[in-house]
Amino acid sequence: MKIDIVTIFPEIARGPLGTSIVGRAAEAGLVEIGYHDLRDYTTDRHRQVDDLPYGGGPGMVMKPEPFFAAVADLRREGSKVVMMTPQGLPFRQAVAEDLSRESHLVFLCGHYEGVDHRVVEALVDLELSIGDYVLTNGTLAAAVVVDAVARLLPGVLGDGRSAEVESFSGEGRHLEGPHYTRPAEYAGRRVPEVLLSGNHAAIAAWREQEGLARTRRNRPDLLGGVEV
Numbered sequence: 001m002k003i004d005i006v007t008i009f010p011e012i013a014r015g016p017l018g019t020s021i022v023g024r025a026a027e028a029g030l031v032e033i034g035y036h037d038l039r040d041y042t043t044d045r046h047r048q049v050d051d052l053p054y055g056g057g058p059g060m061v062m063k064p065e066p067f068f069a070a071v072a073d074l075r076r077e078g079s080k081v082v083m084m085t086p087q088g089l090p091f092r093q094a095v096a097e098d099l100s101r102e103s104h105l106v107f108l109c110g111h112y113e114g115v116d117h118r119v120v121e122a123l124v125d126l127e128l129s130i131g132d133y134v135l136t137n138g139t140l141a142a143a144v145v146v147d148a149v150a151r152l153l154p155g156v157l158g159d160g161r162s163a164e165v166e167s168f169s170g171e172g173r174h175l176e177g178p179h180y181t182r183p184a185e186y187a188g189r190r191v192p193e194v195l196l197s198g199n200h201a202a203i204a205a206w207r208e209q210e211g212l213a214r215t216r217r218n219r220p221d222l223l224g225g226v227e228v
């Protein structure tokens with residue numbers, strides 16, 4: 001898969017995506033990530049990417065021209081153009097799974113109050129939000145989505161990990177139970193005896209029960225209860 005990220009802060013994406021599992025996947029050629037400075041697509045002397053909002057109001061709006069130039073440069077047959085914005089479709093594991101089947105993703109990252117809406121209308125296939133909070137920029141949000149997508153690509157996780165049961169994937173969507181490693185007693189707290197028992201059926205049942213209890217407490221929406 002090819003992924004292009006268009007932003008005025010490429011370093012914000014390069015940090016997390018150049019490190020650890022995704023960084024190694026990129027080095028191994030399992031995913032090719034391009035980092036593009038939106039200012040490189042400006043044509044004026046000041047490399048200006050923003051301007052005052054029509055209709056007034058606080059802050060600045062990102063100009064359309066650099067985004068149009070970037071997409072003209074990067075888009076090819078079959079590309080999917082994604083804009084990170086708090087107004088977008090909520091990002092979930094199912095969306096990550098859909099995106100992992102694409103051949104080319106282009107992420108457009110906004111800043112300031114927003115992006116000229118003609119960019120969304122003319123260029124964007126999918127507006128995505130990673131959550132209901134205010135960030136300083138969409139680049140962090142794009143890095144989150146790219147991380148979640150890249151780890152699903154063939155070969156990126158070891159066989160062991162890819163087969164693992166994960167919260168939010170597959171059937172029975174509830175949270176995972178707690179995890180422990182050695183020592184068996186630490187800071188006056190013992191690892192639950194069932195995990196030391198070697199009884200795999202009992203361990204599975206305990207994990208299921210603990211996961212469900214956490215889900216009821218923290219995420220009742222996942223059980224079809226209160227919508228958050």
Ligand code: JBK
Pocket residue numbers: 084085086110128129130131132133134135136137138141
């Ligand atoms: C937020 O994807 N988002 O959720 C997002 C993108 C850009 C700015 C934001 O404040 N929440």
